[in-house]
Amino acid sequence: MREAGVEDVRRLRLRTVCVRGMDDLTRPGSYSVPEPVATVAVRRLRRRGRAMALIGLLLFAGFVVGANLLVDRADALLATGEPTPGVVVGVHPGLRGAAGTIDVRFTVAGVERTRSMNLDDSSPALEAGDPITVFYDRDDPERIAAPGVSNAPFLPNLLTVVAFVLSATLLPPGVIGLVRWGRRVRAVRLHGWRRGQAETDGNRIHRIRFHRNGPGLGPVDGGSTDSRDHAMTVVTTSPVAHEIPPEFRTGEVLVGGRGRHLALMFTRGPVLAAAWEVHQTAHVQPPEHLLTEVSE
Incomplete structure (x- = not known):
């Protein structure tokens, strides 16, 4: 089992996402994912969302400016031609x-x-x-317009249409990604990561168990580390275009954040997914003196 780097995380492969509409989930692999790598992966998705939102916003602004300039060009020729x-x-x-x-x-x-x-x-x-x-146009008779026919130049008109299509493609997922992963970056910064074992109960529902005193468990529920088993049920958000296959969503998992702002790093892949907690149970071991009294 080799240690994964951030380049091994499937969800981060933007070229595959753009070309196929999904992650490169062809064959699961077994990795050891350090917590710093998982943190960098979450931050990278936040940066991707920020970049997509910014580019989409700039393209939309270019579309608005370009469309107005083309309309003004036609109106000016109708008024002065x-x-x-x-x-x-x-x-x-x-x-x-x-x-x-x-x-x-x-x-x-x-x-x-x-x-x-x-x-x-x-x-x-x-x-x-x-x-x-x-x-x-008196100075250029080849430049013409007509009522209801703007006669926008082909190339500027094409660029305006392309800017609108690209902005509509990039801006919504960029804003969603920025908000989704921005919240999880803050949650991971506050609460860190825990290691557990994931079992899939459906396409998006998972049962995650944290063994008592397991590696990387740390404080649970904001309290101190104690001898108890802890479990939670989480629901992952919709992936890029397709569900993550079950074989990637079982085994060891890193859980970052809390509540509705969870980040899951499935080490069989590895695959990064956003999720939120829907149910949580904790089994606390009775104190030793109560066990002694019952046995007597």
């Missing part, structure tokens, strides 16, 4: 339900021009042969 009559000569639907483009023919200073205009979801339904009023 030179109007001229035009006609729709072609309609090209977009891929997978996207708005698509139209081809517009118009005349500027006796020169007939044909330009494509990008549509969006708010654009009117147009067909070939429909008349349309075109507003063009």
Whole structure:
């Protein structure tokens, strides 16, 4: 049995999570996980949540700024541009339900021009042969707009859409991870880690037993270390995309924190999971003088 480093913890492999949507739980392994490694693993998940939330927030801000700039660009051209009559000569639907483009023919200073205009979801339904009023830039007649057709440039419009999609993908799980693991970092700092034996009672329910005077047990329930058996029932939070297989959730486990802010490090993996306590029982040994009196 070799001692695990923080790089061995399955839950920390961000590339696997992003590509597969789950942890690399292909085959359990038996490790000895030191408490400092478990603490670093919890802190790393908090840092991951903070980074995802920050990047998602910046991307959302970029989406808002970009969308407003594109709208202002179209409004400015409609307000200051030179109007001229035009006609729709072609309609090209977009891929997978996207708005698509139209081809517009118009005349500027006796020169007939044909330009494509990008549509969006708010654009009117147009067909070939429909008349349309075109507003063009006097200094650049190729730059045009039309009422209801913003004609946003393709690349800035694409970048704005990508920023929105990525922000919606990163921001919610980032905030959840930051809150979830931030609370557990504080709980581990206050209460430390205990070692026990885990038994799975379902997909997310576990029974954990702490043997009296076991290694790393430490004070239980905020009291002193005494000769007693202690057990708790915990429920793990939902993993990335799939349940953690039972073979990873049995055997020795490190339990950090207290109450609703528990961190579980299953050493068969090792796998890190967040959990909360739902039931707790303690069996206290009777004092020796009572046992003597009963025997007499």
